[in-house]
Amino acid sequence: MSTPLIASPARTQAIINRYGLAIKKSLGQNFLTDINILEHIVQAADLSPQDNVIEIGPGIGALTEFLAQNSHQVLAFEIDDQLIPVLSETLSQYDNVTVLNQDILKANLGEVIAEHFEPGRPLKLVANLPYYITTPILMNVLQSGISFDAITVMMQKEVADRLVAVPGTKAYGSLSIAVQYQTNAAVSFMVPRTAFIPQPNVDSAIVTMTKREPLAVLPFDERVFAKFVKGSFMHRRKSFWNNLLAMFGKDPDVKTRLTAVLERVQISPQIRSEKLRLEQFIELVNELHADGLL
Numbered sequence: 010m011s012t013p014l015i016a017s018p019a020r021t022q023a024i025i026n027r028y029g030l031a032i033k034k035s036l037g038q039n040f041l042t043d044i045n046i047l048e049h050i051v052q053a054a055d056l057s058p059q060d061n062v063i064e065i066g067p068g069i070g071a072l073t074e075f076l077a078q079n080s081h082q083v084l085a086f087e088i089d090d091q092l093i094p095v096l097s098e099t100l101s102q103y104d105n106v107t108v109l110n111q112d113i114l115k116a117n118l119g120e121v122i123a124e125h126f127e128p129g130r131p132l133k134l135v136a137n138l139p140y141y142i143t144t145p146i147l148m149n150v151l152q153s154g155i156s157f158d159a160i161t162v163m164m165q166k167e168v169a170d171r172l173v174a175v176p177g178t179k180a181y182g183s184l185s186i187a188v189q190y191q192t193n194a195a196v197s198f199m200v201p202r203t204a205f206i207p208q209p210n211v212d213s214a215i216v217t218m219t220k221r222e223p224l225a226v227l228p229f230d231e232r233v234f235a236k237f238v239k240g241s242f243m244h245r246r247k248s249f250w251n252n253l254l255a256m257f258g259k260d261p262d263v264k265t266r267l268t269a270v271l272e273r274v275q276i277s278p279q280i281r282s283e284k285l286r287l288e289q290f291i292e293l294v295n296e297l298h299a300d301g302l303l
Contacts, residue, residue, distance in 0.1 A: 015099050016071035018042045021206055024069050028095050032207060040068050041137060043204035047075045053197040053217050054135045054161035056080050061126045063157075065113050065136040065146060068092065070099040072137055077103040080133075084125050086113045113146060118153045132156070137163040140209065144168065144184060151191055152235075160192070160218040169196055169214035181283045183239045189287055192218035228291050229298045237294050237303065241282045249285070250278035257302060270296050 013020045021042050024030070032040075041047065050072065056062070056079040064085040067073040069092065076083045083106045087093060096108045107125055109116075126132070134157050138146055143164045150160065164172075167180075172188045173196055174180035188194050200213040228234035240256045241249065250267075257263050271278055274292050276285065285293075297303040 014044055014071075015069060015074050016042055016044050016047055018206070021069065021071070024095060024099065025206075028091070030069075030091065030095070039137075039205040039207060039209050041071050041204055042206050043200075046200055046204055047072055049198060050135065050161065050163070050215060051075050051079050053215055054133060054159060056133065056135070057131070060131045060133050060158075061122075063118075063122070063132070063134045063136075065134070066139050067096060067108065068137070070096050072135070073100055073106060073108075074103070076135055077106050081105065081130060082126060083107070084109065084121070086111050086116065088112045114142070114149055118150070118155055122155065131158040133158055134160045134162065136161075140165045140168075140211075147172075147184075148187060151187060156220075158220070161197070161215065162218075163200060163213050163215050165209075166199065166212045166214045169216045172216055172218075176286050177284055179283075182245070183235075183242045186238050186287050186290060187235060188218065189221070190224075191221065193221045194218045224288070224291070226288070226291055226295070228294050229303075233298075233303055234291065234294050237297075238290055241285075241290070245282070248278065249276070249280050249282050252282060253278070263302070266300055266302060270300055270302070 015021065015024070021040050056076070058081055060080040062076050062080045062083045064073055064076060064083060067085040067087050073083060073085055077100065085106065085108045087096065087108055087110060090110060093108065093110050100106045100108070109121070122132070134150060170180040171182060171184045172194045174185045195217055197215040197217050200215060202208045202210070202212050241252050243255060244252055253267055257267060268278065270293070274289070274296050276289060276293060294303060
């Protein structure tokens with residue numbers, strides 16, 4: 010008789026009981042126990058036996074097992090010491106899985122990948138991200154300089170809405186622009202809170218991010234661009250002009266130069282930041298740089 014999948018509710022509960030696991034809300038631990046959803050995640054990630062996969066927060070290995078079965082090699086980052094011996098047992102039959110007891114936010118991802126993966130294979134990230142640090146993890150991955158062929162991650166629905174938001178909507182902000190600057194992001198499907206042990210207080214969504222076509226115009230400096238966009242949304246209820254003054258100050262000469270730059274790029278100072286498209290932010294940042302303001 011074959012061993013039940015890790016994600017089956019009965020086996021998940023048995024693992025929790027056997028190891029006396031204290032599920033840590035502080036680490037956003039919620040164990041997925043819906044096999045159909047795990048199958049859909051693999052489909053959304055479009056995994057193949059050629060793919061190398063990074064996973065973040067494997068928990069007791071429910072998703073990891075499916076990744077191991079459908080890819081070439083899996084490298085999982087788990088921050089919780091108590092789960093390392095659990096994963097050693099639950100994933101013992103898979104020789105293509107490596108679990109690192111590391112904080113993904115402190116790891117040098119490029120060096121780790123070079124050490125554990127042979128080059129030349131497609132690289133994908135597939136994970137059920139801890140809700141409390143979803144945004145820092147995503148930004149860390151996007152700013153790592155590593156070229157992922159695809160990123161497929163589960164997150165709180167509210168955050169997913171922000172990733173795929175379009176200009177003029179309430180959810181649109183600096184995170185939307187940061188993600189859409191590098192990827193084409195789309196919500197693949199929703200995940201109800203009932204699919205987890207214990208149940209979180211919110212529903213979730215699977216978001217898939219793939220490489221986007223290169224932009225026609227790039228910002229003169231990506232870090233300066235990211236900082237400027239973040240500052241533009243610092244006071245969402247204020248006009249774009251007021252956010253600019255908060256960043257650049259109210260010196261009369263600076264205000265005159267800002268006004269001239271906005272006229273050149275045809276952006277009204279009274280517009281709200283959430284109305285501006287990615288391309289407009291890039292054009293504005295480059296014009297501010299040309300004027301010596303950035």
